[in-house]
Amino acid sequence: MTEPTSAPYPQEALLPAPEQSPPAASGRPRPRAAKGAREAAESLPVARVVVDTPLPHLDRPFDYLVPDSLDAQAVPGCRVRVRFGGQLADGFLLERAAVSEHTGRLAFLERVVSPEPVLTPEIAGLARSVADRYAGTMSDVLRLAVPPRHARVEAEARTPARVPGEETAQAADGDPWSAYPAGPSFLAALADGRSPRAVWTALPGIGADGPVWPRAIAAAVRATLAGGRGAVVVVPDGKDVALVAEALAGTPHVAITADLGPAERYRRWLKALRGEIKVVVGNRPAAFAPVADLGLAVIWDDGDDLHSDRHAPYPHAREVLGLRAQRADAAMLTGGHTCTAEAALLVATGWAAPLTPDREVVRARAPRVRPTGDDAELARDEAARAARLPSLAWRALRHGLDHGPVLVQVPRRGYLPALACQHCRAPARCSGLPPVALDPAVRAAAQVAALPGGPSPAVRARVASGGGSGAASRAAGEGGAPGPVCSGPLALRGGHAMPYCRWCGRIAGDWRCPHCGSARVRAVIVGARRTAEELGRAFPSVAVRTSGRDGVLTHVGPAPALVVATPGAEPVPEGGYAAVVLLDGWALLGRPDLRAGEEALRRWTNAAALARPGAELVVLADARVPVVQALLRWDPVTFAERELDDRAELGFPPAVRMAALTGPAAAVREMVADARVPGGAQVLGPVPVEGGLERAMIRVPRHRGAALAAALKAASGARSARKAADVVRVNVDPLDLV
Structure with missing residues (x-):
């Protein structure tokens, strides 16, 4: 099905990246190696490797020769070590080829870290699409998609793979989808191997076994397994993972959370990679779980900011799953008790259908x-x-x-996270040195002193005097002039604690209002x-x-x-x-x-x-x-539709695509001037932000989003190629626009 150009996941985002290997061609026969030199493999001697480097201008595969000694181990998807820029670097082997288009001399692979093919073709293609959508590099996405290796876990014996259909032996208790007019047809489509896409507004309420929504997700997963395909379920945090895992009891699955530890996470991730398990439940990184033959991608509570990654290129799990579902022709279920403007856009563009309950049922359960x-x-x-x-x-x-x-x-x-003057209501601010000027020992003592019960006299004297480290004298100007002050907000940790600064940790036992001189404070936020x-x-x-x-x-x-x-x-x-x-x-x-x-x-x-x-x-x-x-x-859908209309009228996401450029003022202005943004783009700013930096926003219509990302990627590559000193952070479709 061809999607309209205004669809959230346009078809051009799914096209393979153009060949980026160095130009020219070489089909000459392999020369005879000198005595003692390494020889290339007889079959498919060229390995295309994506090298782990954050530099945007090097975001392309590089060709290496596979030594004959590593021929059996160098399989597509394995981890390798290569010589890159005069140093050893990690990388993933994408594919083996017969010839290279590079005319110069090719270096050999240094070694194969592990013959385990941890990067599947599906995840490699998804990583490329996510990098292109967010103007990032593929190596950055692969750091989020593939967990670090644990050799001991890889050496463990494999468990026998389950035969197809074995997972469907357990049936869900009750029918949590009967309250939705389109619910039974949605499950039937999953069981038939079709790929419906739905935005699900879940009913409130607690059943005999806890919340109802995890059982509804479990029923959709079991229907997908009945159709012979796998499923990935992404929820915000570990508490939600436990609820879904409990609802999936009796259905073979793995739950991947951050508190498992690196070894156990890798062990469960390998189960999915090796086809031993067809269902993965987890938080944000589970969107890249290597489930073979994906049939259903589920994201619950997509408005939670935990779904947005804080590492470059800052992808959102909803967008990752949307790209993956479209690439794999899989079903997708975007659910929550409320509806986001992004989910409303999926329905408005026809990419997904609404899945809502009857109003009578809502009135009975709300x-x-x-x-x-x-x-x-x-x-x-x-x-x-x-x-x-x-x-x-x-x-x-x-x-x-x-x-x-x-x-x-x-x-x-917390207790009282914000204070003000009791008399004039002015915000209570720290009058000490900024955090960078304080001795680390003083900061540590201040953190201890801020605990309930108050500081000891010795600690209080040390903090007030600057710790005797000369920090106060270094921060002061010539002739004893006062230096910079912290000006952080004061807070209380308990009823018997003294006010402390939330930025530098300094105890403010001697605080007085600079406006009226009062020493008493009151709570602003409880x-x-x-x-x-x-x-x-x-x-x-x-x-x-x-x-x-x-x-x-x-x-x-x-x-x-x-x-x-x-x-x-x-x-x-x-x-x-x-x-x-x-x-x-x-x-x-x-x-x-x-x-x-x-x-x-x-x-x-x-x-x-x-x-x-x-x-x-x-x-x-x-x-x-x-x-x-x-x-x-209890009508979140109408609110989301109105919110989407208002944002379309004002030119805010998700009705448009926006990118934030944050960095030193000169670097941001230079990048804005150099970027060949598409026609119709609007540049907002730059404006100052925290930390002495500036931020500029670039806004384009939705159908020009891919062109904007490509332009910013090219501008970042040009800056890294000329070794620009200052870094400009590029964040496409940021959650925070203020």
């Missing part, structure tokens, strides 16, 4: 949402708009605790631990449990309890939460971010999906805000 800012509640409680825990929230908590656990979602972690402390005093007979960065709970029992959690760390309750309170809605909606509304709705619906059907859900936000209205109606 919680009863009540905002504190509606007119009826303001008439009853005039302080509801300003209070952090208005009477409506207190009533919901008290009533919910009579029937089971209740959830309180707090958007900020974190999860302080909220738990306040609720513990308000409900002294109820157990209070916290879940967040310091420790994530996975499950809670049916007994009454107050569960205070940050977004994404909500534990799964047995039987569902009896009530849910979403605190500090302003903190999510007021963020200076293009995706603030979309992210707030995603976090809210994920928490609300853990509630019992009809349970009371209180959100501390104004009912007139469109995001709150979408939560009230």
Whole structure:
């Protein structure tokens, strides 16, 4: 099927890269080697190798000769060591050829690191497509796609491969897709070996075995296995991996997470590579899992920023799976309790079809949402708009605790992560030296001193004096003039701790407001631990449990309890939460971010999906805000469609393609001037960003996205070829545009 030019994954992205080997041709017979010299292999003596180098102008395969001694080991996909630029470098052997187009002398492969063909042709082609889409290099993508080698794991005996169809012996309990009008036909298409693509808006609710969405994914995977093909499931974090793995109990699969350790991760990855397992579940790196004969690619909660890689070329798992599904002619399921603008674009362009439940089923399973800012509640409680825990929230908590656990979602972690002057409300800032000027020993002592309980007098004196290392005198100007100050935000780690700087760790026990001279501070933002402390005093007979960065709970029992959690760390309750309170809605909606509304709705619906059907859900936000209205109606699809329309009108992603160029000011301006961007491109900036750098944004229509990526790749290659001193980071379709 030919996709329209405006489709999210245009057909030109799937074309093979042009041959980039050095020009000229050589079909001469192999010369006779001198005595003692290495001889090339008799058959297919030329090895095309992608060398592990980050330089964009060297992003192409290079030809090497295969020594006769390595003929049997040098198989396509294996790891090799080659002489490159006068040094030994790692690489992957892409293919063997009879002749080379290079007219000069070819170097020999130094050695084969392992004869295991870890780079399959499918993953190699996918890596090339991802690199081209994100204006990166193939070697950078391969670092994300292929895990580091463990020789001991490779030497382990292989387990017998399962016969086709053996995995289908286990059947799913119940039918989680019956609530969706198109659900049965979607499963039937997977079982028939077809490749449907769907954007799935999952129902909320907790079943007898926990959340329903993992069982729905497991049913889709089993249908794919019944059709004789494999599946890859990508979820945001390890907690979600455990839920899907539990739902797949009885179906052969491997779960790959970061906490397994390098050896165990590689062992499970090899099982998929060797065809012993046809189902892989994991977080972001699992998008490149070498599952043979891929039939289904699943991504859950694609709006979670954990799906976006923080390493170059910064690919998003949704885009990687989309490219892979189109290359392999596989099905794709993009699911979540909410819908992102990118997922709405997949439906709008016809690349995927919507998979939504009936409204009657939604009303029966969704919680009863009540905002504190509606007119009826303001008439009853005039302080509801300003209070952090208005009477409506207190009533919901008290009533919910009579029937089971209740959830309180707090958007900020920590105790008091931001402080201000008690008198004039000016933000409390650090007046010490910047982090680079502090002695490392002083910074370490400051971190210890900031712990609850307060610093010891000795540590306090050392921090105040600069540690006696001369850091203060070096930072000061001539004649004792004051040097630069840190100006970082002050915070509190506990009720008995002293204020400390979140940037440099300095204890600010002697802080005074530079505007009014007051030494007293007040909280600007209240974190999860302080909220738990306040609720513990308000409900002294109820157990209070916290879940967040310091420790994530996975499950809670049916007994009454107050569960205070940050977004994404909500534990799964047995039987569902009896009530849910979403605190500090302003903190999510007021963020200076293009995706603030979309992210707030995603976090809210994920928490609300853990509630019992009809349970009371209180959100501390104004009912007139469109995001709150979408939560009230439980209609994330309409919100996503409107969000996509607004972004198309304003020229924001995903309606357009954008690229961010970040680096020193002169380097960014030089690269913008040198890049041959396609016609119709708009250059925004450069503008200053943190760290003394500048950033420029380049915006083009969606159908010119591939041309923009190619132009930026060429400009980066030109800079690296002339050995430009400053590095400019290129990020195509960044999540953060502010």
